[in-house]
Amino acid sequence: MRTSIFYYTGTGNSLWVARQAAEALGDADVRSMSAWLQARPAIDSTSIGLVFPVYIWGVPAPVMRFVAALPDLRDRYFFAFATNGGQVSNTLVQLQKLMAGRGLRLSAGFDIPMPSNYIPWGGPGPRQVQEQRFQAAQAKIAANAAGLKLRRDTPIEKGPLWQRIVFSAIYKACFGYVPRMDAKFFADEKCTNCGVCAKVCPARNITIESGKPLWHHTCEQCFACLQWCPTEAIQYGKRTVRFERYHHPAVALKDVLKTRP
Ligand SMILES: Cc1cc2nc3c(=O)[nH]c(=O)nc-3n(C[C@H](O)[C@H](O)[C@H](O)COP(=O)(O)O)c2cc1C
Numbered sequence: 001m002r003t004s005i006f007y008y009t010g011t012g013n014s015l016w017v018a019r020q021a022a023e024a025l026g027d028a029d030v031r032s033m034s035a036w037l038q039a040r041p042a043i044d045s046t047s048i049g050l051v052f053p054v055y056i057w058g059v060p061a062p063v064m065r066f067v068a069a070l071p072d073l074r075d076r077y078f079f080a081f082a083t084n085g086g087q088v089s090n091t092l093v094q095l096q097k098l099m100a101g102r103g104l105r106l107s108a109g110f111d112i113p114m115p116s117n118y119i120p121w122g123g124p125g126p127r128q129v130q131e132q133r134f135q136a137a138q139a140k141i142a143a144n145a146a147g148l149k150l151r152r153d154t155p156i157e158k159g160p161l162w163q164r165i166v167f168s169a170i171y172k173a174c175f176g177y178v179p180r181m182d183a184k185f186f187a188d189e190k191c192t193n194c195g196v197c198a199k200v201c202p203a204r205n206i207t208i209e210s211g212k213p214l215w216h217h218t219c220e221q222c223f224a225c226l227q228w229c230p231t232e233a234i235q236y237g238k239r240t241v242r243f244e245r246y247h248h249p250a251v252a253l254k255d256v257l258k259t260r261p
Contacts, residue, residue: 001027001044001045002025002027002028002045002046002047003022003025003027003028003029003045003046003047003048003049003148004028004029004043004045004047004048004049005018005021005022005025005028005029005031005048005049005050005051006018006031006032006033006036006048006049006050006051006066007030007031007032007033007050007051007052008032008033008034008051008052008053008060008062008063008066008202009052009053009222009259010053010117010202010220010222010223010224010227011222011223011224011227011228011247011248011251011256012247012248012250012251012255012256013053013083013114013115013117013248013251014051014052014053014081014083015030015051015248015251015255015256015259016134016248016250016251017051017081017083017112017114017137018030018049018051018081020137020141021049021051021081021141021145021148024141024142025047025145025148025149026149028045028049029045032258032259033050033052033062033063033066034062034202034259034260034261036066037065037066037069038261040069040071043070043071043073043076045076046076046077047076047077047078047079047148048073048076048077048078049078049079049080049081049148050063050066050067050078050079050080050081050095051080051083052080052082052083053082053083053084053117053222054082054083054085054087054088054089054091055178055221056167056170056171056174056175056178056221057087057090057091057163057167057168057170057171058089058090058091058094058168058175059091059094059095059098060220060221060222061175061178061220062202062203062220063095064098067095067098067099067104068098068102070102070104072103073104074103074104074105076104077107077151078099078105078106078107079106079107079108079109079110079148079154080092080095080106080108080110081109081110081112081141082095082109082110082111082112083112083113083114083137084111084112084113084116085113085114085115085116085117085118086113087159087163087167088111088113088157088158088159089158089159089163089164089167089168089171090158090159090163090164090167090168090171091158092106092109092110092111092156092157092158093109093158093164094168095109096109096156106156107151107152107153107154108144108147108148108152108153108154108156109154109157110140110141110144110154110157111158111159112137112140112141113133113136114133114134114137114248115129115130115133115246115248116246117223117246117247118223119223119226119227119236119240119243119245119246120236120237120239120240122243123243123244123246124244124246178219178220178221179217179218179220180217180219181219181221182205182215182216182217182219182221183215183217184236184237185213185215185219185225185226185234185235185236186234186235187212187213187229187233187234187235188233188234188241189233190231190232191211191212191213191231191233191234192230192231192233193208193211193212194230194231195208196228196229196230197213197224197225197226197228197229197234198213198225199257199260200224200225200228200253200256200257200260201222201224201225201260202220202222202224202260202261203218203219203220204218204261205217205218205219205220206225213225223236224256226240226245227245227246227247228247228253228256229245232245
């Protein structure tokens, strides 16, 4: 393959964007970062894409681990798509710096607004607006495919300065607490003990104890457990019971399960 596109996803947006990019580029495969981290096979492709969600206005820890584990690939062309709910902030600049620290060069970084899966702040928004975001994402990927094929340098996209200052400070303050942020998850009376939450957790942070999920404080905050629960039994604090669940409509649970360790 000429291009390998590696993704990390909780609710499918980033997997869908990775698939769209592979289709637009041609001669490309789509691979899970978690699966690669398990076996760390050689990467032969000349171009490498990274697709992942923005978490708390920055790069999620599993993506940092992926970048840290990459071998010496300084002769390759790297690009990235950061999917987000509308505030990419400094995420792609942060990724560029992380990669530079490993001697790798991020040549292009794109902000891809998608429906938000951050349910503590509400649902994903009206279907029509979701559809508009999918179409805009597709159009942006298609518009940039030629440049990516030619391995062109494109400015790394970022949010307004005030966001980058304020939100990067919040990211830094919160980052260390993410694994323990699962303290607010619980399963309500709708739980059927099906075990989907444990299976879909990329961090293997959930076990089923006495018929209910138990979170073990190695959470990545991807919200896959809550969003993929077939009975909507998983809640995060008191508010989420009121909000619509979300996963990308073209991504199935089995697609995400395949990527889990
Ligand atoms: C813990 C968490 C934090 C998030 N923080 C942000 C954020 O800072 N800015 C933003 O625009 N979207 C944020 N989001 C929304 C996701 O980035 C967005 O929905 C993304 O496309 C989800 O990708 P996935 O479906 O591949 O997991 C956050 C989501 C989660 C779960």
